[in-house]
Amino acid sequence: MRPIVLLLAANLTGGAQTFEVASLKLASQNARGRMCKGGPGTSDPGLWTCTNVPLGYLINSAYDLQPFQFRPPDYVNGINVDVSARVPPGTSKDAFRRMQQALLVERFRLQFHYEPKEMPVFEITVAKPGLMHESQPDAKPPAPLPKPGTVDRDGYPVLAPGQEGPMTTPEGRMRWRKTNASMTEIAKGLELLLGGPVVDSTGLSGKYDVTLSWYRELPIEVRRAMEAGGESPPPGEGGPTIRQALLSQLGLKVESKKAPVKVFVLDHADRAPAEN
Secondary structure (H helix, E strand, O other), X not given: OOOOEEOOOOXXXXXXXXXXXXXEEEOOOOOOOXXXXXXXXXXXXXXXXXXXXXXXXXXXXXXXXXXXXXXXXXXXXXXXXXXXXXXXXXXXXXHHHHHHHHHHHHHHOOEEEEEEEEEEEEEEEEOOOOOOEEOOOOOOOOOOOOOOOOEOOOOOEOOOOOOOOOEEOXXXXXXXXXXXXXXXXXXXXXXXXHOOOEEEOOOOOXXXXXXXXXXXXXXXXXXXXXXXXXXXOOOOOOOOOHHHXXXXXXXXXXXXXXXXXXXXXXXXXXXXXXXX
């Protein structure tokens, strides 16, 4: 099947939110490997490409959903597509997502709604005031980082600009950083680290620079298997957990509870993109 080229002409609220040119087609049944690259925040902001990726992944990315917010139907994850799109210069990450959304609605006739669903959540509150450091816009720029793909002086991999981590070392040390971030952004990042929805009850309204360091926790069955095989747990095993680190380093207490969480419900998606 030849690539289908779509020139998007519709505007969304907030100005023109369209790709300059976008090609979207079903991936070859013989395709191997899956990846997306490029777009705002990467080394190639003007070109976004995806190869053999499931439609469910594109929906998650376009609507900025966490795994607990959306579980794609099996048939959706069986629809693999190739995408190539030109992104207008200066496009923000939020505008980029709106472009992705418009493309999916137009080509797959996507229909969906949000609804609350009660589930376990992590509530964060301030237990030790003063440990969250507000960003200083006039602060001296940090020293240049080593080249991405190498390791820094603490043994952590150096990430490319725009990447956040978390970073890990072979012995299980973990580190996560955010700069000039609101509590909403920090809470969203913690959802990935804690493995579930986070409710921000801190009342903090500033912008913060955070650095969090902890040790990866091994599941008990993994530790037992290692010990049975004569292996020792990593040196950091038994060090501060992520919850302990949040309390001692950022002054944030984490408590588990149940609360309603907004989830994404897919009502309809075509099994193939519409022809141009």
